Amino acid sequence: MRESNARSLGCGLLKRFHGWCSGHKRAKKERERFLTVLVNPKEDKRQILGQTVTKFAAAHHLCKNEVYKLINRRKVAYRGWMLESTYLQAQNAITGTIF
Numbered sequence: 001m002r003e004s005n006a007r008s009l010g011c012g013l014l015k016r017f018h019g020w021c022s023g024h025k026r027a028k029k030e031r032e033r034f035l036t037v038l039v040n041p042k043e044d045k046r047q048i049l050g051q052t053v054t055k056f057a058a059a060h061h062l063c064k065n066e067v068y069k070l071i072n073r074r075k076v077a078y079r080g081w082m083l084e085s086t087y088l089q090a091q092n093a094i095t096g097t098i099f
Contacts, residue, residue, distance in 0.1 A: 019051060036071060037084040
């Protein structure tokens, strides 16, 4: 990585660059997507979504459109995968620690 690329990431001009994600406030949505965690409790897997949804879907043999629906909270679960926040809320509801 060149110095100019690092500077661009630092000031928010670039949001992503070759696996790196900017820490600037302009890149907040991009960073949240980048660091989204998906959980598969059946297989005891917990994985960060990473740079692209397409690569994640291909790596796990999933339909990318269904993964997008999962990330955008239009689906609760897809082939055992769910958002970590959804999984934690479900665990709290089962144990009764919500109230």
